[in-house]
Amino acid sequence: MKIVIIEDEIKTARSLAQLITTLRPEAEVVATIQSVERAVSYLTESPQPDLIFMDIQLSDGLCFEIFESVKVVPPVIFCTAYDHYAIEAFKANGIDYLLKPFKREHIEGALDKLSQLKSYFSTEKPLVPELEMLLKRLGEPEGKKSFLVFKQNKYITIKTETIAFFYIHNETTWLRTFDNQDYTITQPLEEVQGVVSSSQFYRLNRQYLVNFDAVKEVEHYFSRKLFIKLTIPTPEKLLIGKEKVSQFLGWLENR
Known part of the structure; x- marks a missing residue:
């Protein structure tokens, strides 16, 4: 298996190459490239490899410029310090997205995934449910990362991942964090529901939007309702009406 590493940090590239050949002795790192311009030139003039390890931020721009200039045939494993390019990466031949600093088990897992995908597609098997779910999630909006709140004459940024639930009280939208702090926000709950990740937050009823975490x-309640x-x-006590029970349980199971 011939591999190309596109990484502008030379020390990181060397470490990655050594790790790859340790995990897969049969693999050969045929080139290490630091820039978009050089990558385009190499992939245009040389035989394309079996696999590419690629950083997002290169010395002269973002790696996605490579895909605009040359047809990249092999699968790509992205290794980057940035977590907000995942959707673009998977649209650009990506089969895995590893955040730096990566570890031995991360690289090994990515290589194992490549082997499994080759096995599935070589036997013309349909996509397995796990892969279908992954592709579905990649198509979903990533969701708003934070909310700006005002408290005690100060503006504060609250990360969405720290919010346990949003709720309506006295016709005002509030959020409560996992450390049990309450803040008011200006957006109505319907608007909040539209900007957060639908796989992470669920609208239980008219008043509550809750974080999966x-x-x-979940308990059965009277009249075929659920108590959350x-x-x-x-x-207030959180209840789901019988008409939303199946949908809610499906969200819990398939997230």
Whole structure:
């Protein structure tokens, strides 16, 4: 298996090459490239490899410029310090997205994934459910990363991942964090629902939008409803009507 590494940090590229050949002695790193311009030239003039390890931020620009200038045939494993290019990466031949600093097990897992994908497609098997789910999620919006709130005469940024749930109280939208702090926000709950990740947040009812990570227990309740217990207290008891039970349980299971 011939491999090309496109990485502008020479020390990182050398370390990656050594790790690859240790894990796959049969592999050969045929080129190490630091720039978009050189990568385009190499992939145009030389036989394309079996696999490419590629950083996002190169010495003269973003790696996605390579795909605009030359047809890249082999699969790509992206190794980067940036977590917000995942969707672009998977649209550009990406089969895995590793965040630096990567470890031996990360590289080994990515190489194993390549072998599994080759096995599936060589036997013309349909996409397995796990891969179908991955592709579905990649097509979903990533979701708003943070919310700006105003408290005690200060503007504060609250990361979305720290928010346990959003709720309506006295016709005002509030958010409560996992450390049990409440903040008001200007957006109505319908707007919040539209900008957060639908795989991470679920609209239980008219008043509550909850984070998956905040769900602690789900119990059957009267009239075929569900009673939802979160990891932190809520102002009211959280109930889901029978008409949304199947949808909610599907969200819990397929997230």
